[in-house]
Amino acid sequence: MPRFGVLGSGKGSNFRALTEAFQVGTLCAQPVIVLSDVEHAGILDLGRELELPSRFVSPGPFRTKMSPAAEAEIVRLLREAKVDFVVLAGFMRVIKELLLQAFPRRILNIHPSLLPAFRGLEAWRQAVEAGVPEAGCTVHLVDFGVDTGRILGQSRVPLLHGDTAESLYARIQIAEHELYPRIVREFAEKLGTPEN
């Protein structure tokens, strides 16, 4: 079964959804390590609860990316854990060359909008402010851009009368927890086939 590492900065609800799918046997891939740029992130507590190696990696001096040394440490830990691919689950920094080159077309991300609409931060708030009739979430491969890589799957979430940014985001997260395990499974099943 393919092995994957998880990178996250927050509470880790998507990681929880992935581990639940793994535990009931529907993920077809195994989480083997959790890494975070935030020392007290909930996702690390969750990893420890599951008895997975769960490590804080100090990101260095930049706010939106990791230092090259931090990326190198993440690559080292992922390789040591023998991962086949990497899942970003609420990782709030932009991925740079070292990590991208170590796992080409092997890094997945989930973003809370119907990409290419509303890239960047708080996409659900952008959707409410733009007054669009529907929002959603997207799983995509990570490339050198921000939220620009090849789209692997999407779920639509209609806006309801009276929606706030918060109420919409709560429904988008429910959709994420269904979408991400489904797409990770499809991705894992295709790994090793000729075009992958």
Ligand code: GRF
């Ligand atoms: C998700 O909404 C995801 O779309 C975005 O970060 C959030 C992470 O949430 N990339 P969680 O930590 O998985 O709850």
